[in-house]
Amino acid sequence: MTSAPSIEIVTEQVTERKVTQTSAQLIKLLIGIIPNYQDDFWHAETELFGAIAEFDSMALVTLIGEIEAHFDITLDDDDISANNFASVASLTELVLERS
Amino acid sequence: MAKLSTAVEFYQGTKGPLFRLIRTPEQVFAYLLFIPPLFEQANQTRHHITRSAINAYQQGITTIVFDHYGTGDSSGELMDANLLLWQQDIIKQIAELKAHSSQPIYLSLALSAVLLLSDEMLTQVDGLILLQPDFNGKRFVQQFKRLALAAQLSGNAQAKNSQTRNSSPKHGGDNEQKTIDIAGYQMQAALLEELAGQALAKLSDFNGDCYWFEWQAASEALSPAKIKQQQSFAQKDSQLYLYQVDDVKFWQATALHISSSYLTQEQAVFSQLRSAQGESN
Numbered sequence: 001m002t003s004a005p006s007i008e009i010v011t012e013q014v015t016e017r018k019v020t021q022t023s024a025q026l027i028k029l030l031i032g033i034i035p036n037y038q039d040d041f042w043h044a045e046t047e048l049f050g051a052i053a054e055f056d057s058m059a060l061v062t063l064i065g066e067i068e069a070h071f072d073i074t075l076d077d078d079d080i081s082a083n084n085f086a087s088v089a090s091l092t093e094l095v096l097e098r099s
Numbered sequence: 100m101a102k103l104s105t106a107v108e109f110y111q112g113t114k115g116p117l118f119r120l121i122r123t124p125e126q127v128f129a130y131l132l133f134i135p136p137l138f139e140q141a142n143q144t145r146h147h148i149t150r151s152a153i154n155a156y157q158q159g160i161t162t163i164v165f166d167h168y169g170t171g172d173s174s175g176e177l178m179d180a181n182l183l184l185w186q187q188d189i190i191k192q193i194a195e196l197k198a199h200s201s202q203p204i205y206l207s208l209a210l211s212a213v214l215l216l217s218d219e220m221l222t223q224v225d226g227l228i229l230l231q232p233d234f235n236g237k238r239f240v241q242q243f244k245r246l247a248l249a250a251q252l253s254g255n256a257q258a259k260n261s262q263t264r265n266s267s268p269k270h271g272g273d274n275e276q277k278t279i280d281i282a283g284y285q286m287q288a289a290l291l292e293e294l295a296g297q298a299l300a301k302l303s304d305f306n307g308d309c310y311w312f313e314w315q316a317a318s319e320a321l322s323p324a325k326i327k328q329q330q331s332f333a334q335k336d337s338q339l340y341l342y343q344v345d346d347v348k349f350w351q352a353t354a355l356h357i358s359s360s361y362l363t364q365e366q367a368v369f370s371q372l373r374s375a376q377g378e379s380n
Contacts, residue, residue, distance in 0.1 A: 057246055057252070057253050061246050
């Protein structure tokens with residue numbers, strides 16, 4: 001007979017699932033804005049700000065608007081930082097913090 | 100394909116000559132005036148507006164594409180523009196159309212262009228074609244101002260232009276005019292305040308037809324905000340037709356993307372307008 005997983009393990013699994021889902025949703029939004037890359041270019045560690053030429057100020061603001069509409073959250077002006085928009089992973093973290 | 104009958108002209112707007120491009124078919128069933136969306140969105144939608152205009156023309160609809168005062172190829176400086184002036188220019192064009200024809204007049208409004216709608220305008224036209232309308236002026240302005248923050252972030256030289264500053268009035272006097280410069284767009288801060296004050300209530304008395312194109316993946320539900328907007332509109336006397344476009348939002352894409360799904364559906368609307376008008380003539 002196997003014992004039930006601990007609360008910590010369940011919480012960890014739920015968090016991991018949320019991260020994966022949020023990351024996938026963000027990638028979908030990014031593909032809509034920057035469509036000229038193959039799908040396999042995009043993953044959790046894909047670098048954004050300063051790494052992709054097309055990820056300019058216009059793309060960044062467009063992405064913010066899409067994130068707010070899609071996740072029904074509001075980002076502050078202070079959230080617009082190089083750290084938050086460094087990669088899909090850092091952006092995922094920001095969205096989960098604001099959700 | 101027959102050669103397009105296209106006329107390029109500068110007509111006298113309220114404050115100065117405005118550029119416009121008119122495509123007139125041999126037999127005219129209706130008029131379609133394209134109201135350009137604001138700032139960068141005008142550039143982002145230009146290609147599709149041209150395609151739409153040609154498609155409408157081929158269905159017997161005279162199309163008029165123009166630039167607002169102080170923008171594009173029209174005269175004047177954006178710094179001297181304001182919401183009322185842009186609205187007066189649109190009303191003037193509608194009045195000119197009504198003066199020489201009894202055919203129906205439609206407005207095509209993409210994104211932020213709906214922020215220019217006024218009650219007077221709505222009483223003068225027979226229908227609206229809306230492309231992902233952005234009725235929330237406050238949100239539009241917030242997004243526009245964020246461009247300045249994003250430019251600062253990227254170390255762009257434009258960042259230095261991002262701050263609001265006070266400038267001396269051109270004609271002297273004690274009042275100071277606040278000006279703002281965002282991503283190269285220099286304007287009176289009051290213009291953004293006027294735009295931020297615009298909202299869906301402008302459509303409250305409209306009783307014409309409305310063809311609403313909403314970009315939304317087939318697998319996704321409409322956001323609560325959009326549902327509320329559409330319900331609000333549907334409760335009026337107007338007839339609302341909704342079209343779902345499951346395609347890339349072409350105005351957001353960093354590379355040119357043709358939204359075939361939208362153009363095909365819109366062409367069907369033009370054909371429908373022609374049929375309806377053909378029957379009534």
